[in-house]
Amino acid sequence: MPVLKLLLIxxxxxxxxxxxxxxxYDERNAQVAVSGNMAHGGVDAGRSKPESTFIGCDVxxxxxxxxVTCKAKDAHGASxxxxxxxxxxxxxxxxxxxxxxxxxxxxxxSSHVCKSISVQQGSQFK
Numbered sequence: 001m002p003v004l005k006l007l008l009i010x011x012x013x014x015x016x017x018x019x020x021x022x023x024x025y026d027e028r029n030a031q032v033a034v035s036g037n038m039a040h041g042g043v044d045a046g047r048s049k050p051e052s053t054f055i056g057c058d059v060x061x062x063x064x065x066x067x068v069t070c071k072a073k074d075a076h077g078a079s080x081x082x083x084x085x086x087x088x089x090x091x092x093x094x095x096x097x098x099x100x101x102x103x104x105x106x107x108x109x110s111s112h113v114c115k116s117i118s119v120q121q122g123s124q125f126k
Contacts, residue, residue, distance in 0.1 A: 030103070032074045037112070039072030039080050040105040043098060052077070055104050057095040057117065059087070066092050070106040070117060082108030082115075094119045 032041030032055045041055045057070035065086035073079035084091065091114075098104065098119055105118040 032072055034072050034074045034076075034078035034080050037080050037082070037108040037110070038106070039070070039074075041072065041074070041103065043102045043104065044100045057098060057104060057106070057119075059092050059095050068092060068095050068114060068117065070095075070104065070114060072104075072106075080108065080112075082106055082112050082117075084114040087114075091117055097121075 030042030030044065032053050033039065039055060043056060052073060053075050055070075055072040057068060060067045060069065067083055067085045068087035068091050069081065069083040071079070071081040094117065099121075101121050103120040103122065105116070105120075106114055107116040109115055
C-alpha cells in the first residue's frame with residue numbers, strides 16, 4: 001500500500017508540474033526544423049523568422065478524393081514536403097484546423113508520401 005501511495009503522489013506532482021508550464025513560451029518549441037524527410041515547427045514561427053522560413057499543410061479536394069500536402073523550409077535552407085492523395089478523414093480535419101497557434105510535425109517516405117502528420121495547438125508555439 002505505501003508504494004501505491006508514493007506512485008499516486010509522484011503522478012500528482014508531475015501533473016502539477018505539467019500544468020505550471022503548459023502555457024510557457026519557449027522559442028525553441030516553435031522554430032521550424034527540417035531533417036531529411038521530416039519537419040516540425042510552429043506556424044507562427046515561420047512567419048516571424050526569416051521570410052524564407054515556413055511550415056504548413058493544406059487540403060485540396062477533387063472528385064477522386066482529398067489530398068493533404070505539407071511543406072516546410074527552415075532557416076538553414078533545408079526543405080521537404082509530402083503529399084497524400086485520398087488522405088484519411090482524420091488528417092483532413094486536423095489540417096483544416098491549423099492556425100497561428102499550431103505546431104506541425106510531418107514525416108514522408110523517400111517518394112514524399114506522408115506517413116505521419118501531427119498538429120498540436122497551444123500558445124507556447126506562437
